Amino acid sequence: MTKDPAPGETLLRVRGLQKHFPIRKGLLQRQVAAVKAVDGLDFEVRAGETLGVVGESGCGKSTMGRLITRLLEPTAGSVEFQGKDITHLNVRGMRPLRRDVQMIFQDPYSSLNPRHTIGTIVGAPFKLQGVKPEGGVKAEVQRLLSVVGLNPEHYNRYPHEFSGGQRQRIGIARALALNPKLVVADEPVSALDVSIQAQVVNLLDDLQSELGLTYVIIAHDLSVVRHVSDRIAVMYLGKIVELADRQALYTQPMHPYTKALLSAVPIPDPRRRNTKSERILLTGDVPSPMSPPSGCRFHTRCWKATKICTTQEPPLLQLGPGQQVACHHPENAEDQAPQDTELLRAAVDAISVVTVGGGPVEEEPAGAASADPVSADSVSKDSVSGDRGSRDAESGAPVSEAPVSGDAASVDSPSEDPGTGSRPGTDK
Numbered sequence: 001m002t003k004d005p006a007p008g009e010t011l012l013r014v015r016g017l018q019k020h021f022p023i024r025k026g027l028l029q030r031q032v033a034a035v036k037a038v039d040g041l042d043f044e045v046r047a048g049e050t051l052g053v054v055g056e057s058g059c060g061k062s063t064m065g066r067l068i069t070r071l072l073e074p075t076a077g078s079v080e081f082q083g084k085d086i087t088h089l090n091v092r093g094m095r096p097l098r099r100d101v102q103m104i105f106q107d108p109y110s111s112l113n114p115r116h117t118i119g120t121i122v123g124a125p126f127k128l129q130g131v132k133p134e135g136g137v138k139a140e141v142q143r144l145l146s147v148v149g150l151n152p153e154h155y156n157r158y159p160h161e162f163s164g165g166q167r168q169r170i171g172i173a174r175a176l177a178l179n180p181k182l183v184v185a186d187e188p189v190s191a192l193d194v195s196i197q198a199q200v201v202n203l204l205d206d207l208q209s210e211l212g213l214t215y216v217i218i219a220h221d222l223s224v225v226r227h228v229s230d231r232i233a234v235m236y237l238g239k240i241v242e243l244a245d246r247q248a249l250y251t252q253p254m255h256p257y258t259k260a261l262l263s264a265v266p267i268p269d270p271r272r273r274n275t276k277s278e279r280i281l282l283t284g285d286v287p288s289p290m291s292p293p294s295g296c297r298f299h300t301r302c303w304k305a306t307k308i309c310t311t312q313e314p315p316l317l318q319l320g321p322g323q324q325v326a327c328h329h330p331e332n333a334e335d336q337a338p339q340d341t342e343l344l345r346a347a348v349d350a351i352s353v354v355t356v357g358g359g360p361v362e363e364e365p366a367g368a369a370s371a372d373p374v375s376a377d378s379v380s381k382d383s384v385s386g387d388r389g390s391r392d393a394e395s396g397a398p399v400s401e402a403p404v405s406g407d408a409a410s411v412d413s414p415s416e417d418p419g420t421g422s423r424p425g426t427d428k
């Protein structure tokens with residue numbers, strides 16, 4: 001028997017976690033390539049905390065969630081829960097652990113069996129684990145339904161009779177049935193209407209205080225995890241690029257990718273609604289996880305990329321109190337490669353900067369805004385500020401028809417005061 005960790009102690013430890021999905025072809029089904037969905041993650045989840053995990057679609061968030069709940073077998077690396085290595089436990093070995101580790105799935109529409117009543121769905125974990133709750137399964141399921149804000153009388157109804165938000169509450173009730181220690185919630189609100197996203201996030205928050213749960217909450221939007229996370233991990237193409245305490249991440253992001261994601265988050269402070277801010281729009285597509293870029297995977301879209309970024313992968317280093325970052329030229333911190341100051345040509349084209357705001361803005365509930373700077377449709381070359389021509393790449397040649405700034409200092413995002421963005425030796 002393992003001892004329960006006290007609040008703040010490590011509950012889950014992940015080392016070098018990888019999941020490569022093989023691509024097979026031909027009659028012999030030979031492996032011709034692999035999707036490197038998760039490609040070397042190192043992090044801990046502390047008892048009682050909420051770890052938010054954010055990143056664009058396809059960066060490996062769900063795969064990570066399924067790996068740490070052992071719904072998927074990792075290609076490499078290790079997962080420890082309460083000090084016990086669970087990386088290769090088989091179904092039988094995992095059975096006792098299933099009570100402690102639960103998952104809430106991304107899509108409340110497809111994750112509930114339409115042929116089962118919600119009583120059967122929420123009561124299934126008791127049956128699977130052979131647990132007989134005091135007072136019987138029905139009474140316990142009805143209690144769980146009222147805990148998540150549903151009418152216990154609806155025990156015999158079917159999933160299609162419920163709205164999206166209610167279905168997600170059913171998924172939460174099912175996850176809580178066996179009184180788990182760790183709940184991994186995979187985009188718990190992304191399929192819901194904006195108006196009810198905040199309700200479900202608040203429900204998760206309340207349940208955590210009442211039941212002493214530990215959460216890993218996955219989202220593609222920094223605004224969803226903002227109010228509920230203690231720490232946040234930012235993922236890009238199967239890697240964690242920044243892992244920081246909430247306060248540090250939102251006020252002093254160090255990784256350029258975090259800074260770009262943050263610039264797309266609406267300003268929640270009504271006193272600053274009239275403030276103009278600049279949105280960083282990353283240009284270009286996210287590279288394929290089958291053949292991620294060499295060196296730093298973000299270098300094809302990073303406005304600060306230099307030569308070293310194309311050849312050397314930056315390690316995840318502790319660069320500030322409670323803040324780990326994988327970047328050669330971080331924001332708000334000492335440059336890790338100060339000898340390499342020449343911007344790459346691709347870096348010059350990596351972003352557009354769009355000025356937004358300046359007028360009254362309606363306050364939006366958590367998760368209301370698109371946090372995907374790539375998909376933002378407000379790109380306007382006229383509104384872009386900066387002087388790209390003055391900071392050309394390796395060639396040093398001036399660049400014409402410049403819609404954007406290649407000068408990292410000009411892509412500052414004042415909405416959250418994330419620092420100067422300057423690069424030693426490259427600024428004028």
Ligand SMILES: Nc1ncnc2c1ncn2[C@@H]1O[C@H](COP(=O)(O)OP(=O)(O)OP(=O)(O)O)[C@@H](O)[C@H]1O
Nearest residue numbers: 021035037056057058059060061062063064220289
């Ligand atoms: N079973 C699978 N076989 C092959 N490739 C897969 C499999 N599952 C996921 N992938 C690929 O792995 C990558 C990461 O997928 P994953 O679902 O983990 O991303 P995600 O960050 O959760 O994205 P989203 O925000 O869209 O949910 C994607 O390129 C996806 O196509």
Ligand code: SF4
Nearest residue numbers: 296299302309327328
């Ligand atoms: S500056 Fe270099 S290492 Fe840092 S995120 Fe950009 S490309 Fe990656």
Ligand SMILES: [Mg+2]
Nearest residue numbers: 061062063106
């Ligand atoms: Mg996903």
